[in-house]
Amino acid sequence: MKKRILVVDDEPSISMLIEFNLKLVGYDVMCVYDGEAVFEVIKQFRPDLIVLDLMLPKMDGIQVCRKLRSQNNMVPIVMLTALQDLSDKIAGLDNGADDYMTKPFSPQELISRIQAILRRINIMPPSNENKPIAIGSLTIDPEQRTVNVEGNPVDLTPKEFELLLFLLKHRGKVLSRQQLLHGVWDYHFLGDTRIVDVHISHLRDKIEKNARSPEYIVTIRNVGYKLTEPSVPKESSFA
CATH class of the missing domain: 1.10.10.10 (Winged helix-like DNA-binding domain superfamily/Winged helix DNA-binding domain)
Known part of the structure; x- marks a missing residue:
């Protein structure tokens, strides 16, 4: 079964770039464009991982992280941020993100990080x-x-x-x-x-x-x- 990735970014060009590259390597991908939409689709789509932009309309990435974790939803999250300030990246981690990448980023590196997270989750110990x-x-x-x-x-x-x-x-x-x-x-x-x-x-x-x-x-x-x-x-x- 294909792994499902939810991409949350309000820039259509970024979402399309991520979606294209993820589908190219075999993932099932859904894109939404604001933070509130995450909670509208997550129960039906049930993603294995979320690629989440920090700056979003309606509910920003930090708020999305915080709400998911408060609901005991531990889906892995890779945070995307255009901000260079380390404190903004740390804020994402502090609120439950598993990793972060700074824009502009390499789609190949994003795929590598996603694969690494999913691989480690799925490895069963001997x-x-x-x-x-x-x-x-x-x-x-x-x-x-x-x-x-x-x-x-x-x-x-x-x-x-x-x-x-x-x-x-x-x-x-x-x-x-x-x-x-x-x-x-x-x-x-x-x-x-x-x-x-x-x-x-x-x-x-x-x-x-x-x-x-x-x-x-x-x-x-x-x-x-x-x-x-x-x-x-x-x-x-x-x-």
């Missing part, structure tokens, strides 16, 4: 790795793609889950931001690595008791991050 894994009060089920903290379910975006699973598979190993970009986003990303920091921050907010003093995802200064098992304080003994 049979010896599909059992739930417990670390401290955190339980990750790779097969069901679920996460629980102290028995309570935690809603992660697809990219947040993949990042956590990648850290888990390399538990105790220090991973650089470039390694995380290549391992989780499946492409070499030169220059700004803020996308990793934003997703790490989101994960900490969701799985740590205190995101400012994390027990699981530890920062290794000037290097990157590693996943560790929280130390259990020893009970004091009194004579």
Whole structure:
């Protein structure tokens, strides 16, 4: 079955360019031209991924992201932005986008990023790795793609889950931001690595008791991050 991509951009020339190139490689594509239209078509079309422009009429891309995530809709989102300001890109990630690209962009690079996201979502772990894994009060089920903290379910975006699973598979190993970009986003990303920091921050907010003093995802200064098992304080003994 063809994967379905919803393209949301109010510039017909951009939408047509994306639609043409995505259909060329075998995707089923629907285009809409404002943010509100996303919620009119999403239940019928049921996209596997959304390519979402930041600047849209009626409801901008940030608002669309925020509303989708508030509805527990974790469909992967690639944000498109004509704005060069890093804060605008980070705002998209902060509100649930999985990746972003700055206009003008290469259709081939957009396709590569879409393929990378969908490929990682659809990869099933090997049979010896599909059992739930417990670390401290955190339980990750790779097969069901679920996460629980102290028995309570935690809603992660697809990219947040993949990042956590990648850290888990390399538990105790220090991973650089470039390694995380290549391992989780499946492409070499030169220059700004803020996308990793934003997703790490989101994960900490969701799985740590205190995101400012994390027990699981530890920062290794000037290097990157590693996943560790929280130390259990020893009970004091009194004579």
